[in-house]
Amino acid sequence: MRFRLLGALDVRDATGAVVFVGPRQRAILAALLLRANEVASVGYLADAAWEVLPAKPHSNVRTYISGLRRRLGDGPGSGERLLTRPGGYVLRVAPAELDLTVFEELAGQGERAMLSGDLHRAVQRFEESLGQWRGKPLEGLSVGTPLRAELSRLEERRLTVVERHGEAAIGLGRHEGLIANLRLLVEDYPFRERLWAQLMLALNLAGRQAEALRAFHDARRMLDEELGVDPGPELGELHQRILRGEIEPAPPVSARILVGAAPDDGRTAVTGGGRRGVPSATASDPAPSQLPPDIGDFVGREPELRQVIDRLTHEDDTMVLPVAVLSGQRGIGKTTLAVHVAHRLRCHYPDGQLYLDLGGSGSVPRDARSLLTQLLRSLGIVVSDPAVDLADLSGLFRAGLAGRRVLIVLDDAVRAEQVRPLLPGDARCGVIITSQSRLTDLPATVRVRLPPLTETDAVELLGEVAGAHRLRSGYDDAVELVRLCDALPLAVRAAGARLAAKPHWPIGQLVFRLSDEHHRLDRLDIGDLTVRARLAASYGSLDATTQRAFCLVSLMESDEFRACAAAPLLEVPVGKATDLLEALVDAQLIEATPARDGIRYRMPVLVRLYAREKAVTMCDATS
Template structure:
């Protein structure tokens, strides 16, 4: 018997696009259109034989040529020759006709049908994620118009059928997107689809729902009005009942529209129904967000794959109390029972998974004689026993993921809820919930229940101050409230004042046998000297957490010794490991560590040396990131020198990963350094980390840090540092569209830079003032500032800065109507960036060139430049620039009379939140409205313009008049 060909040598067929045959990576010739039509007719019969008359009718219809049969034989012979050695087994002649016999896995439509069928099964079972993935796999097999270019009535009929099928698959996949909460991403795709298929009501209903769930109720209602008008004009009918119902529910803001409609899977009764949950706490207080989050997560297991939630936190924070409360609250969703085990992971004798599985199997009705001896066998039998059941498994006080994995159900409809002192980042698929502190409202509720509603309500502000000083830790709140409840002469304000002093806070948080400090001291007293030193010094560093490398700088130790010390502190529950290589303190634990640093003979100079080493580490590493991102930019030559090296980062991708991972810690270090008088290095760390501002990802926190440095520098009368801080603030305010504030800071920064003879401020301040003038339409001022910036950058030997100023000058020239000059200046910027190999900066220059080419009417060239820039911005995690580039692409497509594409790009710009402040959102909404109006959705367009006008009027922007003009004819119409 002949062997089957290897996958790389067998024939593969495609009909979902141009009809093609491939052997491995080689495309085989398929001949004339009529010959390809024969091939398609045979492939679409799924291996069944087609007679000669059927094939003649398929290829030529009612008017075949005289030599039709001879032509069929010729086409079949040529196809066999093209197919090669296995042709005889593939294209066979039988019963006066032909058939193609091939493995379904080699035909794209067969694969698509299989994926679609599997998607239906997954959807029926409630597994929306898998169903969506399978539908995407099916849709990914299309390569354009099916049976493209084939003649004959059969090909035409099948082409229509396949196009309709693809649309149905798209609708089903979009349904999954909406059920899985991907409504914002679906809007742009649905906008384009409704424009291409305006009478398809299901697509319009999906777009209405996606807009509503994206917080765009007005546009959703406007789309319905467009739909009703279109159907009446084109068909003389009203919208279908489903659309009418959806419209009414949107008008009423039906809460059910915000949740996925996931059906309940059939429940199979079981003979044994375990109910092992411990008793719930009668006076359970707070944790509303966590209860809701966990409850929703657990109940989504119904009809879907297993859900796993792991609650982590330090000892005494209430993990078990929360888990038991949630488990009782969701019992109704698990009618087949609840299993519980205390895994005793915090003690020396953690429960063995084999032992726990034995108890679980017994509870599920398995006789002892049927329980196998090994862990793997017990785990497999356990999963089999749960198959088809809806069971909740509560695994309390787990040691680690390895202990938990054999105990997970792993079957549809079941769920596992886990508590542990460690954060189980290595538990695949787990939904992680950190339970370090309560929310302010929940903490206040706990405080109120202890001290009484009258006292807490009468002094609500003071009560909030108390729970805030407690770090929202339940134990601390309970102690503070108990002290107040026992002292009727105290007011809440008295207690708040006592807790306001950080140096005495831990002493105040004790009542009887309860004391927060005593809880911490139990662990601290058991530390070795090196561990205790690490604990104290790490507590000095601000920031939400700290990396292993940064901790090494604080401790002045190598990575190996640092990691060993930090992991030992994790084991002692005095530090948390939030992720591999990252650590954090609870707020009150950090306060205790700082108290220990002062109490245990760390003089101020030693404490300052530790934070200074951390500042050096961040500045040195951020400088390296800046140099990788902007090679040739002389900013790095103007930064303060550091006393220790930073991390050696291999490439730009690794550098960006580091910068965005460390963003919060870097900005906290800047604020701390400013407070300690280190203003020069603090502001230079801001300059080196400017990508955090430019990306738009953390501009608010960046602004706070810059303000702290500016004010500290002013107090220290350090004009150089103040000038740099003000120029840095200018960049923040430009990003946010706050141009008056930006110009004020830039003006001061420019003057201070001149007084301090600082070349960095002398170059950057006029560059920023030119950008501001551009946005404020003060073009002559902007031109003067930017020409000054070009000269300063050139004198400083900063080619990168010079290119930036040239591109900005290009935009000024464009605004002044000097289009040719604008194109030339942008190209000069591109030449500089290109010669230096600067990918990201080159994208900025291509963006500027794209604007100039758009104004020059060279739309195809503009589209190329902007599209290339968009890809670079996306790859470099620059959502702000990605968003504005989508906006510019929308303008190009609108100018080229491609409104559907324009609308899609404008929707993408809106989906990328934080694209440059409210003013920029107004400009995008204006263009989106133009595009929607052009594709026949005037009510949606009007909704966009109305929102844009409100923004412009609130900001006092000149663009308001333009939008009023757009709305005026709409009002008349």
Template sequence: MTDELRFELLGPVRAWRGAIELAVGGPQQRAVLAVLLLRRGRLATVEELVDAVWETDPPSRAVGVLRTYVSRLRTVLGPDTFRPTAGGYLLDVPAGRIDAELFADRLATARRSADPATAAELAHRALALWQGEPLAGVPGPYAAAQRDRLAEERLAAVEYRIEAELLLGRHARLVGELAELTARHPLREGLRASQMLALYRSGRQGEALRAYADTQDLLVEELGADPGPALREVHRQILTGTVPTPRGPEAAAPAQLPADVPDFTGRAAETQQAGRVLAAAGSGPMRLVTVSGPGGAGKTTFALHLAHRTRAEFPDGQLYVDLRGVGHPARETQAVLAGFLAALGVPVDRLPDDPAERAALYRSTVADRRILIVLDNARDAAQVRPLLPGTAGCAVLVTGRARLVELHASHAVHLEALSDRDALDLLGRIVGRDRTAAEPGAAADLVRLCDRLPLAVRIVGARLAARPGWPIATVAARLADERHRLDELRAGDLAVEATILLGYAPLEPDVARAVRLLALPDAGSLSVRAAAVLLGVPEPAAGATLERLVDLSLLCSGAPGRYHYHDLVRVVARKLAADAEPADVRSGALLALLDDQLAAVKNLLRVSVPGSGPLVEQLAPTRSRGPVLADRAAARAWLAAEHSVLLATVSQVAAWPEPPVGPAADVLFGLRDTLDWDHRWAEATHAVRAVAAAAARVGDARAEGRALGLTCTLLQARGLPADAEAELPKARRRALAAGDPLNVAHIGRLAGSLAMSMGRPQQAAALWAEAMAAFEEACDRGCVATVLANRAAALAGLGRFDDALDAGERARAVHRELGSAEGEGHALHNLGWIARRAGRPDHAVEYHRASLAIFRAERYQGRGMGWMLLRLGEAELDAGRPVDATASATESVALLRTLGDRVGLGQALGVLGRALAATGDRAAAVNCWREGHTALALAGSPLAADLAELARPAAGVDAGPAAPLPDRSPGGGPPRGPAELAAAR
């Protein structure tokens, strides 16, 4: 079970629940735990525990301290661990949970075995439980005595394991170990006898006799006694040549591992997890660890590092072969088996010709041995299967680009790019940490451009190391140009491109074509549908191809149904596409993707924006029907996954010499009322500006006007109304020139919002009246209701509160009739602001809370939500509820800060400052006003002056309650998305 308790005493005293180490306290508390564990199943009285921990010098409150320790242990370990007793404590631990107990059980089983191989294996497993000095760091006389006892038991186990291995003929490998042991325990006659036998059987009779003489001299000098009968018998057998022959002749243990790299970096978790699996090879079935990953990820380096770390667990040797699974003719299994058997001491004339018989001989030869077998660069599972042992004891480490799931590995490691920190660490190890420390920014750029791929980092590191006078920034600048990046990633016989191409070369034609075409989009990730469109195949076929490429480590899948390239693999794949695919094929694939995206936007509008029919009709026609979006939730989920993909595709095609600006502009224009769902303002602004520039270049006034209008919308959404108002006339001119009445209406709607945000409600009311007429002519009832709600705020700004409330209620009713919950929420928001301006703060609070309930139900987190919370805070302050206002304004600040709306953030901070001042926290209020003033000043808002005086450093803590800020900003948040701030400012 993963949550089982287990305890360690053969080293530091530790407790674990599954894989999580528990905090068992300081040295004395650990001493209490050690006593209870070593007396498992037997009562430990309070007096015994005090004596065990302190002996003759306990503190005056020893019993109380002891009870505290036990109470803490009970909390950590769980109350069921302690069995209630009178006069003491008893720890109830199931069998097999304490390493000292496991050690004793395994050793006892080994001693009962009549088979030396089994005995040696069990003794080895028993000794593998030790992690250093037993009860390390635990104070007290009891711990000291138990430490001596356990150390003696360990040494006896070592002696027993060595005796069993000597019976198996493993004398050669024991000579070095016995030399170290006898040096540390010179009076241990059993160890000395084993050393003499190992030396003699290794052809070193003179050294064996010298060891006896030295021991005899030491015993006489130290103890005044001669060697015992067992040691004298071994001496006699050596002198007379009657030393018994071991049960099996020993061949030299193979040690075929190539060298470990000295600067291995990172992969700590993967190394630890895989190392535990390999170390457990002596128990249960044969252990198999597979290591997969893209070319250049460091699979071989990782495997060799892991093999060297764990080689001590495999005293019978290590076998290694490069199976040449990619790039070369793969090694024949028969030849690999012949090499392995020869290394294991099997004469050539005994090798069967039949493949099955040779594999069977190999399995027989490695049976009952502890051998690590490293199969590097495997092609597929069929190449690996004949090389797998059939019994426990051995472990196999397989590397390859494919994941080899058919092998049912004990543990699978898939290596991706290094972390930023590890990649920088690797670069520093190669070029010198002083160089990376001197140019930290350039070093970070360099490893990012290397895709944090170990091979790429090693190549550029080698180039820099050979050029000590070159700045890191110089190489980073060279890598930044994608056209020449692959040329820069070459050094000697190492090249990233060549390594990646090794995995591409053996692909079937249709899969190779998929590698090329799927690399064309700039999007960070692709869905199965997008892949199907690019490849021109049904979605099931595209999904199968994508999964195949993931298994071959040419693609990654970060989430179900999403796929992406590593940057360097994409660069290679795009180069392949440029060489192998005609230009019309490449552009056609991206045009098909853009067409499908526009169809998807139409479907999204139909199910998620009530009344959007007129807008859908004004978008360019498509060949694709787009994905099926069943409801608003599905539409939201689709946009959340695809928003960046849409923006990337639009930006990409806008850069073409002859760009398809019509559908590109319409993808963005169709998203205008849903941009508030995903607040990627910077990405969206880049895309719309790219389309506007492309449309101007080719003379498409309709596309340019739509892109320019959206640019103004996004500037407003980012809290830059003055910039938006400055660019709006050009957008209007292009829309009028193109005869695009719907865009003219949207631009008029935005113009009213901008006038409102700049404190001109009369102008806003007139502009919104014109926009309403245009939308009514277009039969767009949803936009009519939106603008009506906006105009209600303008009427309130002019003091016409009854007219404003009536207009707001009519807008709310239309949204409700259309089924637009979000539109109704924005209308309620505006009604709340109007009620507050009319001097009805309680009604304002009711309106805003009704709006809040809708937004929460719709999971809406757009700017309108931030502005509504801001206005709710104002209404709560007016209603005398400063604590409620603090909560509302705090949430508003957090949301608007995240969205990057400077004007909204500045006003929200002003309200939060008022609320804090009203609750008595004047110092925090001043800090809010200062930050709010800065935000509003950066946005160029005239409202900055309202906070200027309050934000002055001289505003003291004892200045009394803050006066209400002048309410020059007529209105609440946008009725729908970021299309306008409506009554937001």
């Protein structure tokens, strides 16, 4: 499970959000989480949930504990999660399950890195720890006095980490990136002089001395008007040093590297190193950030999300490049998950995030050379010499990433040979690849095949797109609707978009219209949400023999079948039928499941509807 306190209280298990009854139960759960793996006394829990204690607090607490047990299930490992102990209760929580524990662990790693002088790692760890915060702790929950004191302590701890992060980032020369956030912080916490000092220092290092001095005057005026005091000695001394010009502005760190003909715009062409076109040293541009926007209605995928994030943030001594391959049928949400993960990991890869569409859905996938040229431009390296070969381009790309923590998202790959030249050599980088194929011939540290959404998540997604209020009066219809969509995220989104465009329709109206199999795919096409186009791209990637098998298999009477049953229809021996069916499995157009009597195959409903359309076209062409 995942417990989150650093923001609105949120608990999720493998099926989605866990719902708790009433604010008292939530307050008691929050109090238990703040004392996770320790005995929380009944008195403490009662004081946390009630401003004025009820007549029988022990009985009331026991009732809420009983309800929590039913909702929380088993704990980490095995056994009950919520235990009764003399004088109180213990909530068993694994370290990675609670955002507060993760925050403290990462902040501690940042402090240790600061003490050892590793500012780069310190900034990274501080940013990861602060990334656990989604708002004020337990935002929106009414709690008693003990919890309010705990929440004040947590907020103070967060601000301390914010300040330490600022110190490390300024030490690395990243002052300009801090200024906007520091301005917001001094508005929210105007009495924290260290934040004012960091704002002044960052402004001065950015060559904005007048603004730095203005910030000091703003701080002095605010302290005088609100508290009747002058700024402390640290702030005053910094003010004097800026006035005397003792803090020199930092020079901008920027360079453009060109390979080939000398530029005519004042930039310098740099070549050298052991191989032609590979510079022996490069300066870095500002960190590139090319990720598409994250979606606000991301739902589910918690096991897959954790699997990929854990692999891409795991550090060991093997120095193996972390590569995550996400595979699955078209429309299953591979790109959505990859982009969502990448946004979650921006703090872990502070030197940039690169995104490339490899064109697997198009008629002609992009070649590695054009992709490398685009990646190099993202790093400020312009290749103008067409004679530079692919190996040199790949080496130049790896040289540009040396010593940097950059996350690369390679979306819609077709084959391993398309991807290999795009992989960095530095294990501090990370790579997420999406592909219809599993790319088993490519080295990967984690492979995740995405299944359709669970019924609960698919209904939640439908509500996010169409409006959650529509689920209240039509939940059963919503369940049937996502079934008709095969719980395929693209299809569910298309159905939700059609409902959103028809606010006067009940959900049952669309269920009725989608029940007509002959027009279901037509009604799941809206704007760029088109199921048929995605299936057509998969079909177009097949050779003629496999296309014929795809069409014929859709005519099988049984939902599940073995190769020996499909062979007569395909008019081939069983061995050849197996090869054709496995080619369709590899193309994510049918599913294979081991069974006692051999491997059984199944074609999802939406795929079958499309295959039957193509079967009719094939028959017409033959006749």
